[in-house]
Structure formats: structure tokens, C-alpha cells
Amino acid sequence: MKRGLIDFWVGLFVLVGLAAILFLALRVSTVSGQPAGSSYTITATFDNIGGLKVRAPVKSAGVLVGRVDSIDLDTERYLAKVTLSINQRYRFSRDSSAEILTSGLLGEQYIGITSGADDKMLQDGDAFKITSSAIILEQLISRFLFSKAAGDHEATPEK
Numbered sequence: 001m002k003r004g005l006i007d008f009w010v011g012l013f014v015l016v017g018l019a020a021i022l023f024l025a026l027r028v029s030t031v032s033g034q035p036a037g038s039s040y041t042i043t044a045t046f047d048n049i050g051g052l053k054v055r056a057p058v059k060s061a062g063v064l065v066g067r068v069d070s071i072d073l074d075t076e077r078y079l080a081k082v083t084l085s086i087n088q089r090y091r092f093s094r095d096s097s098a099e100i101l102t103s104g105l106l107g108e109q110y111i112g113i114t115s116g117a118d119d120k121m122l123q124d125g126d127a128f129k130i131t132s133s134a135i136i137l138e139q140l141i142s143r144f145l146f147s148k149a150a151g152d153h154e155a156t157p158e159k
Contacts, residue, residue, distance in 0.1 A: 038088050040124035041069060044098040044111070045079040050134030052100055052109045058084050060113040065090040068111065084111065093118040099132035109134060 049071065058066035066086035074081045086092075095116030102109050122128075 039085045042084045044128040044131050047133040049080040057110040091121045094120045097130035098128040100134035
């Protein structure tokens, strides 16, 4: 009888552990925590999105206002088309801008929205007119090195 009681508690512990793992998996997956209809979509096009990923945060003044819903390639202009899902309670003017930023020096990339001054607000399905692409660290380093090498070559006196 004692062995049966131990088996029961071990089984219960395993079930609780599996339920916790399932809960955490759903929490970090792409399942949205927002009810349908509580957000609206806005698109933005960028020359280069760097390491931006689906479900990346969308922030304004450091406040989480939405998430990246999808990333596609516009095959007519060959630009990255990013669809953002913005919480319904946050509204941005039509002259707002979107830029791809990085948390810290090598952190994750997110989209930052800077609000404009227009009286008219962006509606569901609208697009940002002003965007700024991601800054790629490797490109910055190579530009610096090439400009430094060119500067050193010009400063060397010829004999």
C-alpha cells in the first residue's frame, strides 16, 4: 500500500511538471496573448531589416505597443515589408516614423515608433511613410576600416 502512495505522488509531480512545461511553451510561442480585434495592423518598408524577427517588440518611448506580425519581401521594389500588430489603445499620427533599433550593443532588434504632429491618425492597413533601416554592425566596422585605410594611404608622403 505504501508503494502505491509513492507512485501516486510521483505521477502527480510528473503531471504538474508536464503542465508547467506546456504552459511555458505556449507562453513563449507565437500564440498571441491579445484577444482578436484588440489590435490593428500597420506596414513599414525598410531597405534592410538586419536580424529583425517575427514577434519582435514594437516600442514607442520605451513602452511596448505591439509586435512584428510578419516579414515579407516586396518583389516589385525589393524592400523588406514588415507588418506590425499595434495594440488598439495606442494611436499614432500619420507622420510618425518607424526605425529598427537594437537593445544594447549586440541585443535583439526591435522597431521603435516616433510619433509625429499630424492630427490624423494611422488606421488599420495604413503604412509608415518615414522609415529608417537597421544599422548593421559589420557594415559600420568595414566602412570605418576602409576609410581609415584610405586616409592612411593619402597621408603617406610619396618619395
